[in-house]
Amino acid sequence: MALKMDKAALEAFLVKAFPQVAGDFxxxxxxxxxxxxxxxxxxxHLRPGGTVSGPAMFSLAxxxxYLAILSRIGPQALAVTTNCSIDFMRKPAAGADLICEARLLKLGRVLAVGDALIFSEGLDGAVARAGLTYSIPPVRIER
Structure with a gap:
């Protein structure tokens, strides 16, 4: 199975469908x-104390x-998060970008399950780990 959306297509989709966050990622x-x-x-993205906030890390995961799923199924704006569990393991470096390595563990017709590891540039080891489940909308046939 080949990718349905590459880097350029995903970036264009974010700008069109979610302009409110497109510049952050x-x-x-x-x-x-x-x-x-x-x-x-x-x-x-910072919280008191100068570290990246939990909500910002959740957003990244x-x-x-979401983008990993879309890369495989195509532009489905209405795919939605149905569950997320996140563990914050260590404080990110102040002022450093966060990098998320995400992979899909299961991609079905209706649900997708993924794993995300978040790293802070310049630090060894993950700063957070998240497991997410997404609901994929059914494909509608226009008549």
């Missing part, structure tokens, strides 16, 4: 093994799995 790599997405951290 950069796709470093996408292939059949998964996707690598970067959160370009800015002041708005969520967007990465």
């Amino acid at each position: 950069a796709i470093d790599r996408v292939d059949m093994d998964g996707i690598r997405v970067r959160l370009v951290t800015a002041e708005k 969520d967007v990465a799995i």
